[in-house]
Amino acid sequence: MLPAHSDHRFYQHYHEIAGEHSSLAQSLNGTWRFHFAPNPQARLQDFWQADYDLSGFDTITVPEHVEIAGYDKLHYINTMYPWEGHHFRRPAHTVGQDTSGTGMFSTAPDNPVGQYALDFTLAPAFAGKTVTVQFAGVEEAMYVWLNGHFLGYAEDSFTPSEFDLTPYLHAGANRLAVEVFKRSTAAYLEDQDMFRFFGIFRDVTLLAKPATHIEDLHIQPTLADDLQSGVVKLDLTCSPVAAGSTVRAIIRDDEGETLMDTTQPAAAAQSFTSDTLVHVHLWDHHHPYLYQLYLEVHDAAGQLVELVPYQFGFRTITIDAQKVIRLNGERLIINGVNRHEWDDERGRAVTAADMDEDIRIMKTHHINAVRTCHYPDHISWYDRCDVNGIYMMAETNLESHGTWQKMGAIEPSYNVPGSVAEWRAAVLDRAQNNYETFKNHTAILFWSLGNESFAGDNIAAMNAYFKKVDPTRLVHYEGVVNDREYEDRISDVESRMYAHPEDIVKYLGNHPKKPFLLCEYMHDMGNSLGGMKAYTDLIDRFPQYAGGFIWDFIDQAIAVTDPVTGQKVHRYGGDFDDRPADYEFSGDGLLFADRTPKPALQEVSYYYGRYDK
Numbered sequence: 099m100l101p102a103h104s105d106h107r108f109y110q111h112y113h114e115i116a117g118e119h120s121s122l123a124q125s126l127n128g129t130w131r132f133h134f135a136p137n138p139q140a141r142l143q144d145f146w147q148a149d150y151d152l153s154g155f156d157t158i159t160v161p162e163h164v165e166i167a168g169y170d171k172l173h174y175i176n177t178m179y180p181w182e183g184h185h186f187r188r189p190a191h192t193v194g195q196d197t198s199g200t201g202m203f204s205t206a207p208d209n210p211v212g213q214y215a216l217d218f219t220l221a222p223a224f225a226g227k228t229v230t231v232q233f234a235g236v237e238e239a240m241y242v243w244l245n246g247h248f249l250g251y252a253e254d255s256f257t258p259s260e261f262d263l264t265p266y267l268h269a270g271a272n273r274l275a276v277e278v279f280k281r282s283t284a285a286y287l288e289d290q291d292m293f294r295f296f297g298i299f300r301d302v303t304l305l306a307k308p309a310t311h312i313e314d315l316h317i318q319p320t321l322a323d324d325l326q327s328g329v330v331k332l333d334l335t336c337s338p339v340a341a342g343s344t345v346r347a348i349i350r351d352d353e354g355e356t357l358m359d360t361t362q363p364a365a366a367a368q369s370f371t372s373d374t375l376v377h378v379h380l381w382d383h384h385h386p387y388l389y390q391l392y393l394e395v396h397d398a399a400g401q402l403v404e405l406v407p408y409q410f411g412f413r414t415i416t417i418d419a420q421k422v423i424r425l426n427g428e429r430l431i432i433n434g435v436n437r438h439e440w441d442d443e444r445g446r447a448v449t450a451a452d453m454d455e456d457i458r459i460m461k462t463h464h465i466n467a468v469r470t471c472h473y474p475d476h477i478s479w480y481d482r483c484d485v486n487g488i489y490m491m492a493e494t495n496l497e498s499h500g501t502w503q504k505m506g507a508i509e510p511s512y513n514v515p516g517s518v519a520e521w522r523a524a525v526l527d528r529a530q531n532n533y534e535t536f537k538n539h540t541a542i543l544f545w546s547l548g549n550e551s552f553a554g555d556n557i558a559a560m561n562a563y564f565k566k567v568d569p570t571r572l573v574h575y576e577g578v579v580n581d582r583e584y585e586d587r588i589s590d591v592e593s594r595m596y597a598h599p600e601d602i603v604k605y606l607g608n609h610p611k612k613p614f615l616l617c618e619y620m621h622d623m624g625n626s627l628g629g630m631k632a633y634t635d636l637i638d639r640f641p642q643y644a645g646g647f648i649w650d651f652i653d654q655a656i657a658v659t660d661p662v663t664g665q666k667v668h669r670y671g672g673d674f675d676d677r678p679a680d681y682e683f684s685g686d687g688l689l690f691a692d693r694t695p696k697p698a699l700q701e702v703s704y705y706y707g708r709y710d711k
Contacts, residue, residue, distance in 0.1 A: 099250040100230065100260040102534035103314040103335070105477045109405045110223070110308075121223045122404070124304040126216060126231070126274070132158035133213040134169040138204055138279070141211045146275035148246035152215055161235070161447045164212050164297035170280070172656060174671030176291040176680040177550075179500040181208055181281075183678055189286045189501060191520040192512035199283055209281040212297050217271045224306040228338065229267060231274065232260045234477065235300030239282035243275040253284040256473035256495045257531040263304075286514050287524065290472045290497045290549070292438060292446075293654055293671075293684070299447045300476060308403040309340035310364045310395050317391065317538045318570075319412045321378065325427055328378045328412050330358070332370040334393070339364050342398025350390045351379070357389070364395065380426045381411030381540050383466040383710075386487030388540065409484060411540035415572055417590060421642045423572070423613045425489075425543070431637060432489065433706035434467035434647035435460070435688065436618060439475055442657040442668060442691035448476060455693055456651070457482050463699055464706035469617060469647045472497050472549035474532050483541035490541040491574055491617070491647070494532045494560070496525055496548025503550075508580060515556035522556045529560045533567055544591075546574040546617075553581035553588060561588045576617050585611070591644070593617045599632045606640045616646025623686035627698035634705045645709070648702065654684040655691035668692070 109120040131152045135141035144150060158167050165172050173180055181187060185208060190199025203209045220229065233240070237255040241248070247266040252259035263272075280296035307313075314335040321328040332347055347370045349358040358372040379387035388409040395404035416424050423430040437456065439446045453476065460468070467489035470479075474495060483490050502510035515521035529547070536542060545564045547557055557575060564573045576593040578585045592605060595618040606614055620627050627648075636643045655668035668691050672679040685691075688699045 099252050100262060102257065102531045104316065104538055105258075105480070105535050106312070106315050106406050106408050106538070108312065109407070111402070112405060115405070115407050121221070122227075122306045122308070124221045124224065124306075126218060126302040126304060127160055129157050130160050131155040131215040134164065135211040135213065137207050138209055138211055141277070142213060145213050145215065146243040146246065146248075146277065148273050150215070155215065158212075158214070158297075160214070160298045160302055161300050162297065163295035163299050163445045163447060164210070164278075164280075165293075165295050166445050166447070166656075167297075169212070170210050170296075171676060172293065172674040173676040174293045174654065174679055174684045175676075176683055177289070177499040177503055178678055179285070179289060180294050180678070182500070184208060188512050189514045189518075189521075190283060191518050192501075192514060192516070202283065203279070203281045203285070206281060209279060210296070211280070212278040214276040214278065214298060216274045218274065218304075219271055220267065220304070221306075224304070227309075228307040228311065229263045230260050230305045230307065231263055232258050232303050232305055233276075233298065233300070234258050234302070236276070236278055236298050237296045238284055238288060239279045241277045245272055253282055254495055254528050254531050255284070255288060256475075257528075257535055258477075260305075284524075286498055286501060287496055287528070288473075289499045289501075291499075291683075293656070295445055299445070307338070308395065309338060309397065310336055310343035311338060311404060312345070312393055312395060312406050313337045314534070315393070315406065315408065315538065317408060317410045319389075319410055321412050321414055325380065325414070326378065327374050327376045329374055330372040330389075330410075332391075332393075334368050334370075336364050336366055336368070339366055340397060343403075344396045346394040346396065348392040348394070350392075352387065352390070378412045381413040381487070382426060383487040383489065386485060387411055388484060408538060410538060411484070413540060415543045415570070417572070417613055421610055421613050423591070423615075423644045429641055430489075430543075430644055431709045432467045432615060432645035432647065433465055433709060434469060434489070434491075434645065435465050435651040436469045436471040436647045436649050437475075437651040438471060438654060439479075440652045440654055440691065442655055445656070450478065452693075453479055453482055457486050457488065459689070459693070459695070460488060461486060463703035464710035465702070466706075466710060467491070467647065468651075469493060469546065471650065474535065477535070480536055480539045480541065484539055488541055489543050490539070491544040491546050492532060492536055492539075492542045493546040494548045495528050496551055498551040502552040510552050513552045513554065516552065516554035517556060518554075522559055525556050525560055526563060529563050533564065537568065542571060544572045544574040547588070548575070551577055553577045553584045558584055558587040574617065591615050595619070596621065599636060602636055602643060603639075606642050610642055613642050613644050614640075615644040618649040619646045620648045621686055622648060622650065622688055622696070622698050623683065625697075626686075627701055630701055630705045634708065637709055648688065650687050652687040652689040652693065653691040654687075657692065
């Protein structure tokens with residue numbers, strides 16, 4: 099698998115940008131051949147071979163969850179692991195260094211496997227170019243082959259995985275084969291409060307990289323202390339690099355005025371730095387001002403071979419000496435929500451229309467911030483937050499709730515990642531994937547290390563990683579409330595879930611070490627969300643109180659046809675004979691699963707509106 103890199107799109111011509119269609123990208127979304135195996139032993143051992151007979155295969159839509167397609171059982175659970183009460187398992191190396199966990203899931207009866215195959219022909223524009231395939235989201239562990247050649251393995255479900263196809267492509271039809279396992283050791287790190295799906299649930303795209311290609315882009319807008327002027331530094335990584343090629347960097351404001359126009363010879367690593375830009379427009383919720391960057395790659399003859407557009411803004415996020423979080427020098431007040439990606443027909447395989455509607459509802463009801471609970475979201479969600487001024491807490495794909503909380507009690511005897519050395523690389527990789535993919539998004543104010551994974555040396559190492567690579571943002575993590583030994587090594591903020599207002603008063607009234615925010619509060623289940631005023635009143639009392647993120651934005655429920663009435667109805671956890679389950683606990687959003695607002699949204703709009711200034 100190729101290393102994680104920035105999420106920039108690239109085109110061959112300017113006219114392609116307006117239509118958001120690149121001749122250097124070829125979608126593989128659509129109908130794939132599919133074989134479902136209820137366990138690893140039942141999978142077809144050689145299906146990945148180039149000449150395998152697929153005539154007995156079913157078909158499946160990509161992107162789509164396997165369960166939504168009608169295979170395997172729908173299952174919702176909150177804190178416990180799905181196998182509790184059925185199979186005894188412990189994370190590798192947590193109950194003795196000789197317990198490696200080898201084979202724990204490889205022959206497990208509860209580990210279904212989806213085997214995908216697609217025959218495709220390259221678009222003519224791809225001829226002679228390096229070609230990769232990018233999977234935007236595959237849950238939970240996958241192996242990939244092209245024309246019978248093994249390409250690699252990946253298991254971080256919610257960030258892109260990219261593989262180089264070039265050595266094994268040939269003229270005419272090519273066969274891509276993907277084997278997806280529902281369970282792996284990664285399951286211990288993906289114990290989020292959600293329906294437990296698997297399969298290829300986000301876009302699959304072929305990418306053609308010209309003879310000189312911008313592989314990674316890091317945009318670094320820096321404001322002067324007076325917040326009036328600034329400079330922009332661009333760090334580029336190019337691969338491959340053709341002799342005589344050049345890179346031209348252009349920055350324009352939103353009125354089209356050119357602020358920078360510089361050309362350099364292309365190189366494997368290079369930097370551009372603008373002159374000082376005066377009278378800089380600042381980015382915030384009410385004025386999400388974005389500058390436009392274009393990177394043009396030209397070959398030795400001067401022909402445009404690649405074009406990278408990216409929008410960025412100027413803003414600062416700091417904590418002052420009084421422990422107040424400040425955005426562009428002004429106190430930051432978070433009118434936030436936690437948002438699982440959800441659609442009642444498609445689960446987490448959300449569409450552009452879903453995301454547009456979520457943005458509209460947030461802006462209409464004074465919601466200015468979103469926590470991507472509890473994993474990285476679809477790439478285009480970050481673009482929408484940039485454009486619409488929605489502050490982001492960008493969460494890493496990590497939750498190991500079931501390893502430290504059992505039946506409501508805190509018992510971390512086999513917690514991962516904890517301080518278990520063998521788990522460190524896995525969580526650092528997830529942190530790196532999150533950072534490298536989304537580092538250029540102005541909307542991201544906080545990197546979040548994950549959710550409800552207790553604490554330990556490995557999470558402290560994640561915190562150190564983010565502070566090293568990105569000192570311009572704050573780092574968030576809630577779990578240190580359970581282990582105060584780490585409070586000076588993890589998280590820039592005191593973050594808690596569902597703290598009572600008097601607990602917040604006690605903390606902030608006693609020489610607080612950090613600003614306070616609620617990463618989850620006002621659990622909106624049933625006829626809930628009363629008492630919101632008790633929290634918003636704290637905003638007026640304590641400048642160190644930054645607000646919080648309501649749990650949560652939208653119900654997780656699945657639309658089915660009722661067999662008796664023939665009507666469309668929503669079903670929650672436990673309605674699919676799924677055990678163990680947390681039943682209607684999946685229904686705690688401000689919206690019903692079809693995006694119909696609940697009455698609670700009116701209260702949110704009223705109280706958040708008081709601080710939407």
